[in-house]
């Protein structure tokens with residue numbers, strides 16, 4: 001076993017969230033509550049947003065985490081995530097942010113998904129989150145979470161972010177955007193990956 005397999009954050013440590021997405025920052029702040037770790041975002045530190053040039057969620061998560069850990073000399077956690085649609089052969093997948101463009105036009109990206117599915121009765125979709133914890137020495141840990149569901153149309157709900165208004169988890173009548181933050185945070189792809197990260201890398205939580 002290498003050092004990177006066992007290293008944990010300690011209470012009082014600062015963890016950089018290697019993300020420029022305000023929705024993710026809100027979710028991670030809630031998930032980390034009580035663990036005694038101080039979260040600062042890459043945006044708050046003025047770190048640049050690296051280009052996501054890898055061809056996988058894990059590759060892009062590693063690239064973002066490494067860049068932030070190196071620049072800040074602190075441990076950094078990145079999330080690379082996306083919505084995969086069965087009828088679109090898994091698209092937009094790692095291109096989920098790029099489908100919304102620089103203007104972050106999610107209504108347009110959701111309409112593109114809806115149009116792509118067309119009359120196909122298969123509306124299955126899933127969200128993936130891959131978390132990567134990078135230490136300043138370059139060592140990495142990776143954790144994955146997935147939640148299955150379907151594409152709802154028209155978009156519904158005002159909570160959450162990104163594609164939440166069209167994602168309806170299996171067994172749920174509401175979309176993610178119709179669920180309170182705490183309910184989404186109990187079942188989401190990001191929450192499932194976070195639990196794995198928490199068990200291996202965080203100090204125990206104190207209420």
Ligand SMILES: O=P(O)(O)OP(=O)(O)OP(=O)(O)OC[C@H]1O[C@@H](n2cnc3c(O)ncnc32)[C@H](O)[C@@H]1O
Pocket residue numbers: 018019020021024049052064079080081082083096097098100127160161162163164176188190
């Ligand atoms: O790379 P960072 O800076 O973390 O921020 P980003 O928004 O670019 O994030 P990604 O590269 O991981 O792209 C993920 C895309 O998938 C969307 N997405 C991921 N998780 C989501 C969730 O829980 N609900 C809705 N949309 C989500 C998100 O809005 C992005 O457009």
Ligand SMILES: [Mg+2]
Pocket residue numbers: 052097
């Ligand atoms: Mg991104």
